[in-house]
Amino acid sequence: MTEVWITIAALCAGTVAIKATGPVALGGRKPSERTFAVISLFAPALLAALVVYETLSDGNDGLAVDARVIGVAAATTALLLRAPIAVVVLGAAAATALARALGA
């Protein structure tokens, strides 16, 4: 049980430090134009990484192809048809649920 509490304490401290680093180091002043050009591109880079991770992660440092892929394909179709975001998200869940019900 001590192991559990050590893990919780260390993860808490580490996560607080990670989240504080950028805001403490950079906040309050304007970064140079080149710096800003790079950090403003973190968004598309990390969003794409999150799409890949949330679609294909097996929850344990590996890849898994399952019904989520069908859901993301449905979301892509909805986005190309300029559907509102609620339709995109619910459509993805519905397509994934349907694929699972059919045995994917």
Add this chain to the structure above:
Amino acid sequence: MTAPASSEEHSRMRDGISAGLPFVLPTLALGVSFGVLAEPVMGEVAPIVMSVVVFAGAAQFAALSVLTAAGGAGAAILAGLLLNARFLPMGFAVAPSLRGRPLKRAAEGQAIVDASWAIAHRPDGTFDRGVLLGATIPQACGWISGTAIGVFAGSVLADPEEFGIDAIFPAFYLALLFEEGRSRRGLAVALIGGAITLSLMSSVPAGLAVIAASLAALIGLRRS
């Protein structure tokens, strides 16, 4: 959160709260599955404390799977921190949009979670501070109460995956990415970043595969 906020800031926070509401259900479902899986390994109190003080889904799942496999506290901490390391580039991206003393900025930085960060992000590369703070509130409510439900009542609930709830997050990040992809540079960075993560995912810890994608942002150093 410490200084008295102006009414303008209050209204931005309210916008953030409503933008975060659609994620209460999927976050709650995720919290329930964490609670269900954690209870046999960690007992009843520790999983809930963990969701309050660590408040990071992916990292908690990673640490839990190491503990479940009797991998030890050291390996569990490392797995969780590697996943949370993605908040480092996210923090740098948010930083120029935060104001005030370093301690206040550090405290506001704690509001960064994937969904709130994504919601608060504006197409011009800046972040809406009030929306960031507001959007985190429904996330925290869903995650913590979900964990508690999972710990105490998990075994009687249906499997959320049956309803495709786990496809909601990738679909949401994809929708935000579509806004970015309008610029050629944003599209190029997204394609490179996604390819980096995909190619690394089966060989390095998932957290590293996600952070490595931020290297694609170095394209910004090229003159347009």
